[in-house]
Amino acid sequence: MAEKIFTRNFDRPGSQSLAVYRETGGYTALPKALQMEPAAITEEVKKSNLRGLGGAAFPTGMKWSFIPKGSTAPKYLVINADEGEPGTFKDRYLLERDPHALIEGMIIASRAIDSHLGFVYIRGEYVKPWQIFSEAVKEAYDAGLLGRNIEGSGFDFDIVVHRGAGAYICGEETGLLSSLEGKKGWPKIKPPFPAVKGAFGHPTIVNNVETIAAVPHIINRGAEWFAGLGTKTQGGTRLYSVSGHVVKPGVVEAPVSVTLRSLIYDHCGGIRAGHRLKAVVPGGSSAPILTADEIDVTMDADGLKAAGSMIGSAGVIVMDETVSIPEALMVVARFYAHESCGQCTPCRESTGWIYKMTHRIVEGKGRKEDLDTILDVSKRGAGTTICAFYDGAVGPYVSYIEKFRAEFEALIPHEA
Amino acid sequence: MPKLIIDGKEVEVAAGTNLIEAARQAGVEVPHYCYHPGLSIAGQCRLCMVDIEKNPRPQIGCNTQAADGMVVHTQTERVLETRKSIMEFHLVNHPLDCPVCDQAGECWLQIYYMRHGLYDPRMTDEKVHKPKAVPLGPHVMLDAERCILCSRCVRFCDEVTGTGELGIFNRGDHSEIGLFPGKTLENKYSGNVTDICPVGALTDRDFRFQVRVWYLDTARSICNGCARGCNIEVHTNRRRVHHNHGRRIARIKPRHNPDVNQWWICDEGRYGFRWIDDDTRLLAPTRRPEGRDVALGWDEAIAALAQALKRYRPEEIGILASPQMSNEDLFALQRVVAQLGVAGVDHRVPPRVPGDEDDLLIRADKHPNRRGAELIGLGQGDARAILDGARQRRIKLLWIFQHDLLDSGFPPADVTAALAGAEMVVFQGPSANATSAGAHLVLPSAAYVEREGTFTNFQGRVQRFRTVAEPLGEAMADWSILGRLGRALGGTDPAFSAGRAEQVFAGLAGQVPAFSGMSYRGLRDAGQVVKA
Numbered sequence: 001m002a003e004k005i006f007t008r009n010f011d012r013p014g015s016q017s018l019a020v021y022r023e024t025g026g027y028t029a030l031p032k033a034l035q036m037e038p039a040a041i042t043e044e045v046k047k048s049n050l051r052g053l054g055g056a057a058f059p060t061g062m063k064w065s066f067i068p069k070g071s072t073a074p075k076y077l078v079i080n081a082d083e084g085e086p087g088t089f090k091d092r093y094l095l096e097r098d099p100h101a102l103i104e105g106m107i108i109a110s111r112a113i114d115s116h117l118g119f120v121y122i123r124g125e126y127v128k129p130w131q132i133f134s135e136a137v138k139e140a141y142d143a144g145l146l147g148r149n150i151e152g153s154g155f156d157f158d159i160v161v162h163r164g165a166g167a168y169i170c171g172e173e174t175g176l177l178s179s180l181e182g183k184k185g186w187p188k189i190k191p192p193f194p195a196v197k198g199a200f201g202h203p204t205i206v207n208n209v210e211t212i213a214a215v216p217h218i219i220n221r222g223a224e225w226f227a228g229l230g231t232k233t234q235g236g237t238r239l240y241s242v243s244g245h246v247v248k249p250g251v252v253e254a255p256v257s258v259t260l261r262s263l264i265y266d267h268c269g270g271i272r273a274g275h276r277l278k279a280v281v282p283g284g285s286s287a288p289i290l291t292a293d294e295i296d297v298t299m300d301a302d303g304l305k306a307a308g309s310m311i312g313s314a315g316v317i318v319m320d321e322t323v324s325i326p327e328a329l330m331v332v333a334r335f336y337a338h339e340s341c342g343q344c345t346p347c348r349e350s351t352g353w354i355y356k357m358t359h360r361i362v363e364g365k366g367r368k369e370d371l372d373t374i375l376d377v378s379k380r381g382a383g384t385t386i387c388a389f390y391d392g393a394v395g396p397y398v399s400y401i402e403k404f405r406a407e408f409e410a411l412i413p414h415e416a
Numbered sequence: 417m418p419k420l421i422i423d424g425k426e427v428e429v430a431a432g433t434n435l436i437e438a439a440r441q442a443g444v445e446v447p448h449y450c451y452h453p454g455l456s457i458a459g460q461c462r463l464c465m466v467d468i469e470k471n472p473r474p475q476i477g478c479n480t481q482a483a484d485g486m487v488v489h490t491q492t493e494r495v496l497e498t499r500k501s502i503m504e505f506h507l508v509n510h511p512l513d514c515p516v517c518d519q520a521g522e523c524w525l526q527i528y529y530m531r532h533g534l535y536d537p538r539m540t541d542e543k544v545h546k547p548k549a550v551p552l553g554p555h556v557m558l559d560a561e562r563c564i565l566c567s568r569c570v571r572f573c574d575e576v577t578g579t580g581e582l583g584i585f586n587r588g589d590h591s592e593i594g595l596f597p598g599k600t601l602e603n604k605y606s607g608n609v610t611d612i613c614p615v616g617a618l619t620d621r622d623f624r625f626q627v628r629v630w631y632l633d634t635a636r637s638i639c640n641g642c643a644r645g646c647n648i649e650v651h652t653n654r655r656r657v658h659h660n661h662g663r664r665i666a667r668i669k670p671r672h673n674p675d676v677n678q679w680w681i682c683d684e685g686r687y688g689f690r691w692i693d694d695d696t697r698l699l700a701p702t703r704r705p706e707g708r709d710v711a712l713g714w715d716e717a718i719a720a721l722a723q724a725l726k727r728y729r730p731e732e733i734g735i736l737a738s739p740q741m742s743n744e745d746l747f748a749l750q751r752v753v754a755q756l757g758v759a760g761v762d763h764r765v766p767p768r769v770p771g772d773e774d775d776l777l778i779r780a781d782k783h784p785n786r787r788g789a790e791l792i793g794l795g796q797g798d799a800r801a802i803l804d805g806a807r808q809r810r811i812k813l814l815w816i817f818q819h820d821l822l823d824s825g826f827p828p829a830d831v832t833a834a835l836a837g838a839e840m841v842v843f844q845g846p847s848a849n850a851t852s853a854g855a856h857l858v859l860p861s862a863a864y865v866e867r868e869g870t871f872t873n874f875q876g877r878v879q880r881f882r883t884v885a886e887p888l889g890e891a892m893a894d895w896s897i898l899g900r901l902g903r904a905l906g907g908t909d910p911a912f913s914a915g916r917a918e919q920v921f922a923g924l925a926g927q928v929p930a931f932s933g934m935s936y937r938g939l940r941d942a943g944q945v946v947k948a
Contacts, residue, residue, distance in 0.1 A: 167587070169587075184583075184584070189457065189458070189459035189476075189479050191479075337588055337589070338587070338588060339587070339588070340587060340588035340589070341587055341588070342565065342584070342586070342587045342588045342589065342590070342591030343460045343565075344460050344461075344462050345460065345461055345462050345463075345502060345505045345506055345564065345565070346462055346501070346502060346505045348505075348565065348588055348589050348591060349505040349506070349508040349509060349589055350505055350508065351588060351589070352508075352509070352544065352588060352589035352590075353508050353539060353541065353589075356541040356542070357541065360541065367540075369538075373538050377538075380497075380498075380501035380504075381501065381505065383473050384462050384465070384474075384498065384501070384502065385462065386459060386460065
């Protein structure tokens with residue numbers, strides 16, 4: 001088994017406490033980072049090939065370098081803990097079982113981008129993670145790890161924990177910022193990008209929980225070590241949330257070069273007894289579906305891109321032959337129709353329309369033109385909206401139908 | 417100044433200009449719903465897509481700034497297909513109730529469907545239902561099903577009036593415009609949301625169901641409601657006289673003038689036109705011997721007034737001009753005053769209650785031409801002294817234009833005594849009021865929409881208004897009445913023999929230095945500022 005980074009403490013009792021975190025080397029990257037030049041931290045993260053683990057897989061160090069040089073405006077670090085992508089539950093484990101890794105990573109990242117205030121936007125339904133993380137923040141303040149003059153370095157950093165109210169779109173980085181600002185959680189038009197004009201109009205970096213939790217390890221053990229764990233274009237291990245019809249579902253840590261087959265069969269014990277694999281959604285509900293024949297792909301950003309899907313949030317949803325793909329699409333379509341923020345016309349209008357068509361098909365009232373209409377509407381709307389939500393919905397709309405068309409057609413009555 | 421090429425046409429625009437405006441300058445129309453030049457960029461209707469060379473996919477024009485060397489195409493197959501798709505999305509849940517919708521005929525869903533849509537509808541499922549005929553305030557009605565959620569109205573209330581009554585509630589295709597709890601859309605500019613609403617979602621409660629818009633005629637005009645002089649369009653219903661309760665004026669809409677009112681007008685101006693078709697209008701010259709009304713012909717009436725004016729010495733005559741009168745009227749009056757040698761002339765009658773004012777458009781002075789009256793020199797007297805003179809019977813002829821002195825800042829008892837003290841009270845104006853009721857001679861003026869003219873606003877901007885409708889009854893423009901009078905008094909000023917307002921204005925430009933060099937042709941739509 002490969003090295004454990006994120007999960008190294010998950011099974012230790014009290015792993016959420018400062019004491020246990022310290023026992024296992026916690027907060028040893030911090031003094032190092034506080035001695036480093038901010039640009040050197042960013043450079044180290046760039047070299048590590050750390051890519052965003054929330055969904056878009058954007059190179060983290062490069063994102064940090066987009067903060068305008070020499071800007072005297074306040075800068076903010078915002079942590080996206082609004083883990084809402086269906087099939088994803090790894091940030092919850094980090095918040096509950098390794099909250100100090102996030103706090104230490106935030107302090108280091110804030111030094112890199114010259115921020116003195118960080119926000120952690122936690123999904124509203126995550127009550128327990130919020131309680132545990134808030135407790136960890138309090139502990140860190142009490143220990144002088146947050147607030148003024150951290151560890152005598154002269155560097156100040158504060159953390160504000162903010163709870164969302166349950167909208168999926170508030171996990172989209174600019175929707176999150178609107179919500180954080182007290183507005184309706186509508187994504188913002190770009191440009192300007194958050195690094196230039198983000199939260200409250202100031203330069204802002206939004207990073208995922210897991211991404212930032214990786215940072216102390218990179219500072220401690222070096223960019224080369226981290227890069228060496230992964231592929232040429234993406235470093236490290238990552239957490240895969242595996243759910244569905246596997247023997248051992250749960251959060252699995254593996255190098256990003258792991259194959260989907262290995263994840264299912266080596267890490268999760270394979271498909272439940274007496275059943276066989278039918279399809280896998282490899283990166284949360286927005287990732288295009290893969291058939292049982294398509295699982296020999298590496299589970300990094302580029303590997304899945306090459307396979308016509310995406311790594312997204314690495315939420316792996318495994319389906320055996322008992323799953324009706326049309327019903328699965330209807331459920332997914334209902335989700336996107338319910339969660340579309342309603343701002344951009346193509347997304348607002350077609351998510352509801354497509355859900356109605358999938359619902360009709362599942363009810364046996366489909367028409368022969370429905371499938372082509374769904375495909376056409378999906379393709380016409382893709383890429384026309386402010387945020388990636390609709391493109392995320394198009395992933396399942398198109399892939400479920402294109403890969404399992406016969407199953408849909410079987411539900412559509414033949415004309416009399 | 418970035419130079420760019422749009423559909424093969426090179427255009428140079430100011431830095432920061434977006435591609436919709438840059439295209440407009442190049443004579444190219446980029447269709448859009450949510451973009452409005454007076455509001456912030458929302459970027460949510462997604463209709464204004466254009467192709468920019470070196471860009472992998474079409475971009476929204478509203479949020480893309482023109483850059484030097486940019487090459488923009490608005491007619492590529494990809495853009496045309498995208499527009500068609502976006503139009504289909506806009507209409508997926510739209511009720512398509514054009515036959516009963518007031519917006520029909522001036523609806524941007526209809527216009528753009530015909531220009532950019534023309535697809536065969538594919539949506540056969542039940543549409544989303546939302547509230548209909550919801551009054552948002554005294555002037556605005558909402559049909560949420562027709563709404564395309566462009567958010568212009570929300571941004572107007574947030575950014576222009578700062579009152580924030582409206583929001584978009586719920587999500588996805590259940591999103592709808594609505595009022596925040598406890599709010600009513602009753603700010604002083606609420607009617608503007610019906611103008612900027614590109615569809616039939618927000619309609620004007622005053623205009624709803626009165627006339628189909630294709631029966632309306634339009635003329636450019638200037639609001640007479642205050643010293644701002646907002647540029648307006650007056651829409652008249654002359655082709656379906658049985659509609660709109662027989663009224664000629666159907667509605668008023670703002671007309672863009674960046675230096676005066678931008679795109680907006682206040683509700684008081686918008687809905688303040690009822691008097692024009694009310695039965696309080698004066699229709700014929702009238703004499704009132706012993707309290708009885710006797711209609712006169714104009715010849716008789718002019719002769720009667722000329723005779724009276726000659727009967728008294730100049731110091732026995734008091735004239736209260738009105739800043740509701742146009743520059744032409746006031747100039748013609750000034751010529752008559754000069755001919756008679758009368759010094760007791762003023763236009764300043766204080767209002768009963770001080771006018772309201774704000775920092776957007778509304779001015780406390782509720783008259784459109786105060787500056788004109790000042791510049792033309794009709795304020796050398798003092799209105800109070802004139803009334804005092806009448807009360808003390810030193811002033812024998814009181815000639816009042818438009819003012820209802822009994823509904824003014826002057827004490828009613830003083831006014832009553834003044835009206836009783838004058839041997840002859842002449843009232844000239846478009847509408848009857850308590851003051852005209854006691855006059856001995858009443859001359860009906862055409863309302864400002866019934867003739868041409870100019871007003872000078874508080875900034876000194878001289879702006880033209882056009883003839884919208886014929887004068888009611890025998891009413892005539894004041895300058896015309898005054899011209900006939902001037903001739904009857906033996907005057908030879910060219911203003912007295914003018915056949916058109918433009919000629920009177922030419923006289924004004926020749927005589928009053930502030931107006932020198934101006935002409936109707938030169939004023940154009942935006943008007944011109946008087947010389948300091």
